Amino acid sequence: MFDDRSPIYHQIAEAIKNDILSGELGADEQVMSTNQYAAYYRINPATAAKGFQQLVDEGVLYKRRGIGMFVSPDARRSLVEQRRERFFADVVEPMVSEARIIGIPLDDVVARIQAMRGGEPV
Template identity: 75%
Template sequence: MFDERSPIYLQIADQIKNDIVSGALAEDEQVMSTNQYAAFYRINPATAAKGFAQLVDEGVLYKKRGIGMFVSPNARDLLRTGRREGFFADVVDPMIREAKALGVPLRDVVQHIREYGDA
C-alpha cells in the first residue's frame, strides 16, 4: 500500500484526496477514524493522525466533535481546482515548451490531442 517515495502521512492524505476526487468519498461523508485507519493499514495512529490533520488544515476534512471526521462540503471542487492548476503547470506548460523547442507547431499538438481523445 505505502511506498518509500514520500512520508506515509502524505500518502494517507493523497489517498483520501484521490477517493474524494474520484467520488468514492462524498461530501459530508464520514471517513474512518485515525485509529481505524491505523489498524486497517497497520501503521502508527500518530502517523494517520498527522495525515488527517493536514487534510483538516487544507479544508478537505472537518471534525464533528465526539463523532469523527467528515469530507468538507466543497472538498471535491477544491481538490479538482488545485489539480487542474497543477496539471497545467506540471504537464501542459512543459509540453508546450518542449514542442516549441522541437519546432512542433502548437496546432499539431492540439490536433494530436484531439485525435487521441477521439480514439
C-alpha cells in the same frame, strides 16, 4: 499501499483525496477514525493523525467534536481545481515548452490531442 517515495502521512492524505475525487467519499461523509485507519493499515496512530490533520488544515476534512472527521462540502470541487492547475503546470506547460524548443507548431500538438480524443489513430 505505502511506498518509500514520500512520508506515510502524506500518502494517507493523497489516498483520501483520491477517494474524494473518485466519488468513493462524498461531501459530509464520515471517514474512518485515525485509530481505525491505523489499525487497518498497521501503522502508527500518530502517523495517521498527522495525515488527517493535514487534510483538516487544507479544508478537505472537518471535525465534529466527539463524532469524527467528515469530508468538507466543497472538498471535491477544491481538489479538482487544485489538480487541474497542477496538471497544466506539470504536464501542459512543459509539453508546450518542449514543442517550441524542437519546432513543433502548437496547432500540430492540438491536432494530435484532438485526434487522440476522437479515437482516431495517431
